[in-house]
Amino acid sequence: MKLVSWNVNGLRACLGKGFLDFCAVADADIICLQETKMRPEQAEFDLPGYHRYWNSADKAGYSGTAVFTRRQPLSVTYDFGIDEHRHEGRVITAEYPDFYLVCCYTPNSKDQLARLDYRMAWEDDIRDYLLDLDAKKPVVYCGDLNVAHQEIDIKNPGPNRRNPGFTDEEREKMTKLLSSGFVDTFRYLYPDKTGAYSWWSYRFNARKNNAGWRIDYFIVSERLKDKIRNADIWSEVLGSDHCPVVLDLDV
Template identity: 60%
Template sequence: MKLVSWNVNGLRACVNKGFTDYFKEVDADLFCLQETKLQEGQIDLDLGDGYKQYWNYAEKKGYSGTAVFSKVEPLSVRYGIEEDSEPEGRILTLEFENFYLVTLYTPNAKRDLSRLPYRLEWEDRFREYLRGLDAVKPVLVCGDLNVAHNEIDLKNAKGNHNNSGFTLEERGKMTDLLAAGFLDTFRHLYPERTDVYSWWSNMPGVRARNVGWRIDYFLASARLAPKITEASIACDILGSDHCPVVLELELELA
């Protein structure tokens, strides 16, 4: 089974920059999006091959939003964490026979860290939500987690200490999440690989010089580790300030 996750930073713009070509080429069983930035009815996406489409729109126009495109109809779909709704459209959970799939767009602490307290409280609720799912069946988690976990996960670690996305508090919440029974699939396979990132600033020349951050992840219940065959980052795919991340594993989509 192949899964793809991509923060498209506006799906309508990304469609005009080659999204559909990549979608068809990668031929994923499950394709997850973050920051779709649209409302219901604002796009008519013909994906072919019988993909089922699931969307969680933010109430605020042009903001946030998540989606999952699946070759198989899930057993259930949930929007949000505690409630089956979520005003910022940040999370979708699809239940399949053998696992749960959760795609999310984690709240940003903001440059001035004004939203850091909310971010940390959200992280605690999200971790407990995943633990509840994991008690029922294994979980795959993907999306823009808005944190570079360790210094190896961004180009300029020293210059970014305590900046949004690399505060000790945010990094600590990622550590807590992994300690709750989950693994970072990319680091599981490639613990020492450097200079592989999933997001770059839009400032001129930054992406060309690969001054990036790895903030887009596939996490998995630790007991799925033997089934993971590949975890990769498609750094060459343009269309957004993020690039797609890919997970392949020996698990049936049913």
Template identity: 60%
Template structure:
């Protein structure tokens, strides 16, 4: 099974930069996107009759939003974690026969860390949510988690300490999540690979010099670790400040 995840940072703009070509080339079984930045009816994507589309729009226009395109028919679909949560369109959960897929766009703490407290509280709720799912069947979490977990996961760790996305608090929440029974699929396959990033600033020459962060992930329930065949980062794909990532996994081989 092939899964792809991409923070497109505005789907309409990404479509004009080759999104559809990449989508067709990958021919994924499940393709997840984050930060669609649009409302219902603002775009029509015809990705083939084999795909069913699910969209979670933010109430605020031009903000956040997630979508999933799947060839595999889900048993159920859920939008968000809770009935009364802030309507930012951040989560879509699909239940399949053998696993749950959770497509997520984690809140950013903001440059001035003004949303750090909210972010940490959100992380606690998210862990509770996926842990509850994991008690029923294995979970695959994908998306922009807005944190570089270890120093190996960004180019300039020393100068970014205490910056949004690399604060001890955010990194600590990722550690707690992994210790709760989840595996970072990329580090499972490539524990020591350096210069492997998924996001780059739009500042001049930053991407060309590969001064980046790895903040997009496929996490899987620990009992699926041995089923991971490969985890990819398509850093050459332009169209967003993030690049797509992929997961090849054989869940039937558990």
């Protein structure tokens, strides 16, 4: 099974930059999107062969996730946990016979780390949610998780040490998640690979210079690690400030 995750930074804009051509070439079984910034009634495009599920933020033009899947899930749920987590369209959970798929757009800690306290609460709650799912069947957790976990995952770790997405606190929450029985699929296969990034600032020719961050992930339950056939980052795909990440899983 081939799964793709992509923060499209506005799906309507991405549609004008070749999104449907990408879908045809990718030939994925499941496509997970983050930062769709749209409601399903605005989705005036054809994607034959896929069931489409949307979770939109209360605020128009903000956040949002979507899952396009060839295999119809057994069930689909939206958001999780306390009410505070349920207004920005950040999580879709699709249940399949052999696993749960969780598509997530993790809240950014914002400038001056204005939202770091909320981010810490979110991380604890999403980890508990994933562990609850994992107790029933394995989990595939993907999306823009808004953290570069290790120094190898960011071009310039020193100057970014206290920037959103590379604080010690956010990185420690990722470490805690992975130590709870989950595997970062890309680093499982490529523990020492450098220059592998999934997001680049629009400023300072960052993408041209590959001055990026790896903040988009496929994370799976530990017991699925032997089923990982490949994990990849398609940095050549344009259309957003992020690029797609890919997982081939034997399920």
